[in-house]
Amino acid sequence: MASSKLRLALFIICALVALAPFPYVVTRPTKPAPGCACIKSHNESASSHIRINYQIFKVASKTPSYVQIVQLFCKTGYFLSLNDTAKKNRIIGIVNQSSESTFFESQSLGTSIVRLRNVVSGRFLAINSRGRIITQAKVSDESIFKTMYEENYFHTFTSHKYFKNKRHDLFLGIKQNGRCKSPKLTFPGQISVQFILLPNNNTEDRVRIMTSAKQNRVKQGKRDMG
């Protein structure tokens, strides 16, 4: 009698052990990211989906083969512009076509591969590893864009280094309110990502812009030194 009770007890214990999931697998809490503010980390998970296009290293030529001064007019009605007095969101859309801040050097690095350098400030347009539009003082991989010629004279510009799902899906764009569109929220075919390139053929204009740009950079240099 006693031994059958013992056997039953053993059986129950064995069954429990066999059926119980490994507690350390199930109950181990997910590790919090080191030093994270939780709200931030929630949205930063979006940036972890940004991937690198390893073909970037095929961009052989680092010196542009061809340079042209252009203005980029977005289908939403704005000229791409760099406001270098603003600390954040330097890239904006403005409607004043005469503003010198709308002139960009389009530096060709190969077929459909360009850098866009704002003439007055000398800064390069770029998309960073978090999928945001930024500007940079120095040349880097992040300022390389692939440009595609779409129908009806429109061009698009996508990050050559980073992508979300498939290569070249982070577009430069200006929203209906003149602000930059987050490249992570862009899709081909949206009107906000389509630009007409207006080449500036006026030599006098060009010289004037370049001169004022140089003076600006000298001033900036002095400011940085002092």
Ligand SMILES: *[C@@H]1O[C@H](CO)[C@@H](O)[C@H](O)[C@H]1NC(C)=O
């Ligand atoms: C540029 O930025 C400055 C400082 O934020 C702002 O006062 C000015 O209105 C901006 N210019 C344009 C054209 O948005």
Ligand SMILES: *[C@@H]1O[C@H](CO)[C@@H](O)[C@H](O)[C@H]1NC(C)=O
């Ligand atoms: C447009 O930009 C030019 C050159 O910076 C400036 O002289 C003109 O006043 C601006 N026009 C408007 C409407 O802001």
Ligand SMILES: *[C@@H]1O[C@H](CO)[C@@H](O)[C@H](O)[C@H]1NC(C)=O
């Ligand atoms: C500027 O030059 C391009 C080619 O170099 C030409 O197609 C275009 O018509 C010219 N634009 C103006 C306004 O002269």
Ligand SMILES: CC(=O)N[C@H]1CO[C@H](CO)[C@@H](O)[C@@H]1O
């Ligand atoms: C807390 C926070 O900033 N949430 C935002 C995360 O990003 C999405 C869009 O990707 C926004 O809609 C949320 O407001």
